[in-house]
Amino acid sequence: MRIGRRLEALLISPLLVAMLGFIVFPVLVLFGYSLFAWLYVQPQGDPTLNNYIQVLTDPLYRTIAVNTLLIGIPTAALSVAGGYVLAYYIVFGGSTWRGIVLVLVVTALMASFLVRIYAWRTLLGATGVVNSILAGLGLVDRPVEFFAFSKLAAVIAEVSVFLPLAALTFFAALSGVSPDLRGAARDLGASRLQALRRITIPLTGPAILASTALIFFLSAGDFITPVFVGGVESVTVGIVIANAFGVIGNFGMGAALSFLVLLAFVLVYAGLRAGMRAGNFLPERTGQP
Amino acid sequence: MTRRQPISGLAIGTCLILLFLFAPLAVATLYAFNSSSSLSWPFAGFSTRWFEKIFTDQRFISSLETSFQAAILTAILATAIGTFAAFAFSRVYSRLGSAGQALGRLPVMLPPVFIGIGFIAFMRVTSWSPGLPTIVLGHTVVAIPWVILVMLSRLRSFDVELEFAARDLGAGAWQTIRRITIPTIAPAMLGAALLAFSWSFDETLITTFTAGTETTVPLYILGKMRRLIDPSGNAVATILLLIPWIAFGLAALAFRRSGTGLGAVLGQQGR
Numbered sequence: 169m170r171i172g173r174r175l176e177a178l179l180i181s182p183l184l185v186a187m188l189g190f191i192v193f194p195v196l197v198l199f200g201y202s203l204f205a206w207l208y209v210q211p212q213g214d215p216t217l218n219n220y221i222q223v224l225t226d227p228l229y230r231t232i233a234v235n236t237l238l239i240g241i242p243t244a245a246l247s248v249a250g251g252y253v254l255a256y257y258i259v260f261g262g263s264t265w266r267g268i269v270l271v272l273v274v275t276a277l278m279a280s281f282l283v284r285i286y287a288w289r290t291l292l293g294a295t296g297v298v299n300s301i302l303a304g305l306g307l308v309d310r311p312v313e314f315f316a317f318s319k320l321a322a323v324i325a326e327v328s329v330f331l332p333l334a335a336l337t338f339f340a341a342l343s344g345v346s347p348d349l350r351g352a353a354r355d356l357g358a359s360r361l362q363a364l365r366r367i368t369i370p371l372t373g374p375a376i377l378a379s380t381a382l383i384f385f386l387s388a389g390d391f392i393t394p395v396f397v398g399g400v401e402s403v404t405v406g407i408v409i410a411n412a413f414g415v416i417g418n419f420g421m422g423a424a425l426s427f428l429v430l431l432a433f434v435l436v437y438a439g440l441r442a443g444m445r446a447g448n449f450l451p452e453r454t455g456q457p
Numbered sequence: 458m459t460r461r462q463p464i465s466g467l468a469i470g471t472c473l474i475l476l477f478l479f480a481p482l483a484v485a486t487l488y489a490f491n492s493s494s495s496l497s498w499p500f501a502g503f504s505t506r507w508f509e510k511i512f513t514d515q516r517f518i519s520s521l522e523t524s525f526q527a528a529i530l531t532a533i534l535a536t537a538i539g540t541f542a543a544f545a546f547s548r549v550y551s552r553l554g555s556a557g558q559a560l561g562r563l564p565v566m567l568p569p570v571f572i573g574i575g576f577i578a579f580m581r582v583t584s585w586s587p588g589l590p591t592i593v594l595g596h597t598v599v600a601i602p603w604v605i606l607v608m609l610s611r612l613r614s615f616d617v618e619l620e621f622a623a624r625d626l627g628a629g630a631w632q633t634i635r636r637i638t639i640p641t642i643a644p645a646m647l648g649a650a651l652l653a654f655s656w657s658f659d660e661t662l663i664t665t666f667t668a669g670t671e672t673t674v675p676l677y678i679l680g681k682m683r684r685l686i687d688p689s690g691n692a693v694a695t696i697l698l699l700i701p702w703i704a705f706g707l708a709a710l711a712f713r714r715s716g717t718g719l720g721a722v723l724g725q726q727g728r
Contacts, residue, residue: 183539290686426570
């Protein structure tokens, strides 16, 4: 059935209202907030760029940026690598287990975010299962603190959150790669690894790029995992933003920080894309959307 | 068939990764049934006392009620908005449509913290106090892209000739939608609604900004995590794990009926 312009506008308008009202409009308001100094949850004085300048110059924020990178980069890299393995198995694994692995990946994706964090927290805690098994085996005589409340613990927990997301993205991407291309490469004398490196990975390059950047971005914005699993050494930018809009009430600083993270994300994406292009990890002449 | 294949490094890697994903959940669930109050190894013994304890906790019961209310309202709202939009996207290619599609993908490309602080700004400008309505709106915004995704995939595989046939046989536009279109896409809509339900039930990051004095199940666990954890937290976690899973399992059944491969559809989201 054909639908006219007016009906089309009518059908799309609730979506436009929701996205413009609750995403685009708030972003504009936040940009306004970022241009003021805030005191007692109120904007003060004249517009200024001080919030941005302070974030870029204050060494405190440098530490936070370093923490965010130290957690975000390994999280994105490990999630993408692990997700690729799962997706590769589902698409090319060639056994009856493929379907079951796909179901398990989707099930893992739909497993509660908070329960996964809770599980790692109780598993890695000082009196948790890992430590009590180690103590029981006589391997340690007191709880190993670095299991919980470390950047490593935050990375482990975040990888378990983001890996299924990457796996499903790569499942969709790999499903579009014709096995004939790999077969042809093998026939022409490429080793299994060469076929993967020269054919399969470049063809799924756009998905790898998008997943890596998105997971890094999501990791930077997560303010629950680093607090409850990462502990005091894992103060990331997500936590600082959340606190600025929570207990601290400095909306201007929180908003400025958010826009700088957004800018950093664009730079990371562009850098990653240039790097992948230089290393021939992206298909040639592709109009990346 | 599996026997004849040698066990490859790929298969071993897959097993280890799946173990990494599921073992913590299994251990956390197991300890919900621990008879002692510690979360250490060895497991002391089987007991349901922690479930009895949380179901006598009024704060937990009310958080469960809030979560169900929010998830049901989100499912209705997101399915309606997403289905309308997907219907337009599937039938017309226009500039408005592509703008709508681009906007409709925004929420999954932004970390939830940005959406959450956006709601803080929104509520401050409009003097709207946080509560159930703002929780629902926050969940709806993030559920819409998933609804659009599954509905668009369903509507694109829809045989439009059926509608033309109905019109040729004298059915009016509204009659065609009611008798042909809606019955055909109904299973997918049910699936989309259940997907939105399970997404909403577990949503934590945005909810911390939009809840005000309300408590959902994830916020209840978050409160418990700030104090010393005992197995009653695991009991709540088990419930929080199961409810979205059940809703999602039902969604998968609905999608199977409508012929939409859920794995492939969900996989497109990250791109």
